[in-house]
Amino acid sequence: MTVAGSAPAVAAPGEPGYAEATRVFNSAAVPEPVAATTVRTLDQVRTAIGWAEEHGWAVRVHSTGHGAGAARPVREAVLIRTEMDGAVIVDPRSRIARVPAGTRWEAVVQAAEPHGLTAAHGSSGGVGVVGYALGGGLSPYGRMVGLAANSVRAVELVTADGRFRRVDAESDPELLWALRGGGGGFGVVTCLEIDLFPVSAVITGAAFWPGALADRLLSAWLSWAADAPAIATTSVRVMNFPDVTDVPVELAGRSTFAVDGVVHADDPVAARRCADELLRPLRTIGAPLLDTWQEAEPSAVLRAHMDPTGPIPIVGDHMLLGDLDSAGAARLLDVIGEGSGSPLVGAGLRQLGGAYATPPAPGGVLDRLDASYSYAGSGLAADPEAAAALRAHCAEVRRALAPWNTGRVVPSFVEDFARPQRHLSPAQAAEVARVRSRVDPDGLFRDDVSPTRQD
Incomplete structure (x- = not known):
């Protein structure tokens, strides 16, 4: 062959x-x-x-x-x-990075940091830039800069006819609009050019408490998150770490409640005040088992969420949720909290709003999120029985959160093909399909398109 x-x-x-x-x-x-x-x-x-x-x-x-x-x-x-040849190239004057397809976010952060810049990267340095960015992208800086897709300035790809295209706002604004969040299927993307923004310091980390305190901690976090400044983007998770050697001894083999995230610290006074307003009430509820929150360089953000480096077998689910009242918070903990029997290793909420909801400028077809929180939960599918148990529990969580489920997702967060994956309206999906048919009229990439199934 x-x-x-x-x-x-x-x-x-x-x-x-x-x-x-x-x-x-x-x-x-x-x-x-x-x-x-x-x-x-x-x-x-x-x-x-x-x-x-x-x-x-x-x-x-x-x-x-x-x-x-x-x-x-x-x-x-x-x-x-x-796995395209070439390194990340940073232009500090224009604040743009040129990123070959196959590049991981860690390489972008390392290239940008010496210039006092960073990108709207994800929580893990091992995630690929192209799929994450063109699939929306929820960044630890997202409430300040918006979806990562909005940072894409140019896309280079080879289409079905073998033609190399450089797509930007001048050459083909319609195709650029569709590429940024449209769900793929346009060709083989070989390179992105993305915006960078100035960040010289952050306050970042994670704190973990005993799972028994989850109800009080979640209530306090939701109260803070309701009107938190956009310089902060945080998440909360119930973590059920296995008792293995690569998990911190304070957390191994027990249920914990974690609060992690980033506060942009270029204004140190405002950043410290913001971080204190978040963490002080939580630390008053109980002493953390482990607390890594500190002032740090931007590359430390990639370590705060403690994402696995993989490869690992995963089954999970994702939803975008509206405002959670006390009933919603209670229902969430009923199905993922300590004593729920949840097989999920990690499950919780990421804070949205800010520039996620109102981006500084219009972007692609997916350029904003009409939701308050992103829910995601996943577990280790070590064998078929474990995978089946995880899918059944994901369905239970989905039923419990149905009153708050917006019916939308962010494509780069979906873990299971069988789950609902609607990220565009029917009108948006039809318009993207029209653009896709222009560059791939015979449907060579037809199966490379994200599904748009609803509940």
Whole structure:
């Protein structure tokens, strides 16, 4: 199956290169395409697309595979893994970073930090930039700068006809609009250019309390979050860490309640006041088991949420929620809190509002969120029985939170293809489909589009 004149080869199952090209973060959702390849140059991208067309297969694309669980099953298709050559290039004058596809956020943060800049990155340095940013992207700086998709200034891709396109607001504003949050299926993205913004210091970290204090801690956090300044973006989670050696001894094998996040600290006085208004009432409720909140450099933000580095088998769910009253908070803890029997390793809320709701300027098709909180919960699907138990519990959580569920999601947060994935209105989805058909009229990338299922 080797493609003449190209390297690496398009490989069938069992052939060299196939396992590497199909590697994903979520090992419970490893794709099984008819063939796969890892591409590092534009010529390799074109060769892979041409080979798929010649053999009558559709084309699918991924890089780090963090969204593998949410993607349509990959069977009758050729899977292209993008690990494009080149390093992150930061232009400190224009505050723009050029990011090859396959780059992880850690590389962007490290390149920008010496210039006093950072990006609207995620909570984990190992997540790929392209899928996260074009899928919306909930950043620890999100209440200050908005969805990560809004930071995308240019997209370079190869479309179904083998044509290389650089898409920006001048060359093709309609396609740029659709790419930013449209759900994929436009071609093979090879590079992004993204906005950076000045951040020289932050207050960041996580504090963990015994799970028995969750009701009081959640109530206090919700009261603070209702009118918190946009310089702060935080989350709360019930964590049920396994008793293993790579988990801090204070947290291993027990249920805890965590509060983590970032306060932008370029105005140190305002930042310290904001962090104190958040943390002091919580520390009064009880002494944390572990508390890492501190003033730090921006790269420390990537460690605050303590995301796993993977690969691990995951089953989970995600929803965007409206305002949570006391009844909503109680229902949440009924299904994820200590004593609930929840098999979820981590489940909780991310704070929205601020620039998430009112971005500084209009962006792509998904440029704002009409919701107050993002819910996400996931657990380890070590075997089929564990996976089934997790799916059943996710359904229970969804039923419990139904009165507050907006029916929308952020694509980069969805963990399970079987769950509702509506992130656009029907009118938006139809308009994006029209733009997609312009660049892929024969539907070569038709299965690479995020679903739009509702409850």
